[in-house]
Amino acid sequence: MNSLAAARYGKDNVRVYKVHRDEKTGEQTVVEMTVCVLLEGDIETSYTKADNSVVVATDSIKNTIYITAKQQPVTPPELFGSILGNHFIEKYSHIHAAHVNIITHRWVRMDIDGKPHPHSFVKEGGETRNVQVDVVEGKGIDINSSINGLTVLKSTGSQFHSFLRDEFTTLKETWDRILSTSVDASWQWRRFSGLSEVKANANKFNPAWENARNTTLKTFAEDNSASVQATMYKMSELILAAVPDLDTVSYALPNIHYFEIDLSWHKGTKNTGKDAEVYAPQSGPNGLIKCTVARNQKAKL
Numbered sequence: 001m002n003s004l005a006a007a008r009y010g011k012d013n014v015r016v017y018k019v020h021r022d023e024k025t026g027e028q029t030v031v032e033m034t035v036c037v038l039l040e041g042d043i044e045t046s047y048t049k050a051d052n053s054v055v056v057a058t059d060s061i062k063n064t065i066y067i068t069a070k071q072q073p074v075t076p077p078e079l080f081g082s083i084l085g086n087h088f089i090e091k092y093s094h095i096h097a098a099h100v101n102i103i104t105h106r107w108v109r110m111d112i113d114g115k116p117h118p119h120s121f122v123k124e125g126g127e128t129r130n131v132q133v134d135v136v137e138g139k140g141i142d143i144n145s146s147i148n149g150l151t152v153l154k155s156t157g158s159q160f161h162s163f164l165r166d167e168f169t170t171l172k173e174t175w176d177r178i179l180s181t182s183v184d185a186s187w188q189w190r191r192f193s194g195l196s197e198v199k200a201n202a203n204k205f206n207p208a209w210e211n212a213r214n215t216t217l218k219t220f221a222e223d224n225s226a227s228v229q230a231t232m233y234k235m236s237e238l239i240l241a242a243v244p245d246l247d248t249v250s251y252a253l254p255n256i257h258y259f260e261i262d263l264s265w266h267k268g269t270k271n272t273g274k275d276a277e278v279y280a281p282q283s284g285p286n287g288l289i290k291c292t293v294a295r296n297q298k299a300k301l
């Protein structure tokens with residue numbers, strides 16, 4: 001006999017845009033999100049017995065996302081995700097968990113002639129602000145906030161030497177290299193008991209995002225990096241120290257390589273070592289360095 005070992009379902013890639021119009025100043029503020037909601041609960045029979053009576057249609061889930069966006073604040077995304085997820089477990093007695101993922105796209109207000117424009121925006125790179133909100137009946141609300149796709153480069157101030165050498169090693173040691181990565185940084189909040197506790201803490205989410213972003217950029221720029229590993233650990237420690245409500249901070253950083261090009265074949269042109277100016281950016285393979293730093297406890301490696 002087989003049995004359903006795990007099941008969840010819902011609507012993915014629900015794109016939502018919301019505008020806020022400040023009637024007094026005439027300034028408008030926009031938010032664009034891509035939302036995924038997946039539900040769990042007493043839904044086995046829909047899989048095993050073709051019983052659709054337990055199915056909240058994914059079309060209804062999509063409608064609920066729109067209605068909730070209309071009726072509730074969509075920022076900070078941690079709060080919107082909690083309100084949305086909580087709705088499903090309160091409304092349907094047989095739904096016991098709602099998993100909400102929100103990608104917030106980065107529309108940044110334009111500066112025109114040095115002044116913030118009231119209703120025009122630029123989409124900044126591929127960077128997004130994301131949240132994963134898991135609302136589980138009887139347990140509480142787990143929130144993981146993140147920055148994705150923040151691409152950075154420094155042209156010096158990075159080293160990589162003294163690494164293990166053996167018969168597989170060809171990489172030269174370097175005391176001055178280019179360092180580039182696309183930052184995926186995430187921070188796990190201590191578990192909230194429920195929606196009212198999330199609401200009581202709602203003013204912490206934006207400052208935490210700002211702190212994580214600023215810390216990432218400042219540390220990346222200012223650290224004379226011994227390695228991606230050492231720099232990302234410093235970033236994680238600083239964020240944990242600044243935001244007491246976090247349990248862990250994680251990074252996943254690709255090491256995007258820029259190779260020197262030997263141009264000596266052309267009239268003895270010097271373009272390596274201290275003479276290197278023209279490099280070949282690599283699209284792959286790339287290093288991929290990850291870590292999770294936990295507060296006051298040993299990380300599970």
Ligand SMILES: O=c1[nH]c(=O)c2[nH]c(=O)[nH]c2[nH]1
Pocket residue numbers: 160171226227228229255287289
């Ligand atoms: O910062 C780095 N960490 C590594 O683990 C590594 N490995 C490598 O080839 N280059 C680098 N750079």
